[in-house]
Amino acid sequence: MDFKGIHHCAIICSNYERSKHFYVDLLGLSVINEIYREDRNSYKLDLAIGNGNCGQIELFSFTNPPQRSTHPEACGLRHLALSVDDLEKTVTELNDKEIETEPIRIDPITGKKFTFFRDPDDLPLELYQN
Numbered sequence: 057m058d059f060k061g062i063h064h065c066a067i068i069c070s071n072y073e074r075s076k077h078f079y080v081d082l083l084g085l086s087v088i089n090e091i092y093r094e095d096r097n098s099y100k101l102d103l104a105i106g107n108g109n110c111g112q113i114e115l116f117s118f119t120n121p122p123q124r125s126t127h128p129e130a131c132g133l134r135h136l137a138l139s140v141d142d143l144e145k146t147v148t149e150l151n152d153k154e155i156e157t158e159p160i161r162i163d164p165i166t167g168k169k170f171t172f173f174r175d176p177d178d179l180p181l182e183l184y185q186n
Contacts, residue, residue, distance in 0.1 A: 064112040072117035137182035143169045
């Protein structure tokens with residue numbers, strides 16, 4: 057098998073407008089496509105990470121989705137990590153938009169800097185410095 061990378065990550069949100077604002081207006085991801093699926097009473101928003109060659113996020117809305125387990129070691133997707141060139145600058149930009157971040161840490165294996173923040177539904181998002 058010849059995998060080329062991760063194409064997209066799908067996220068189900070509890071409040072479409074709030075999450076769209078977070079990912080588009082606050083984080084600055086670009087909208088690729090947005091559709092309303094009437095048969096499901098659901099939106100699907102495709103967002104480009106970086107210049108579009110870095111993968112995508114598919115943001116879905118559904119009526120009354122179950123709450124996500126917030127325990128970090130629960131089975132399933134643990135977090136979504138986004139790579140950045142300047143971690144301190146990105147953290148400052150997030151904090152200026154009143155998005156709280158954890159203290160910057162150093163990965164003991166790679167020696168690289170990283171930190172976490174959370175989306176409106178408490179999904180852990182990681183920033184990892186290249």
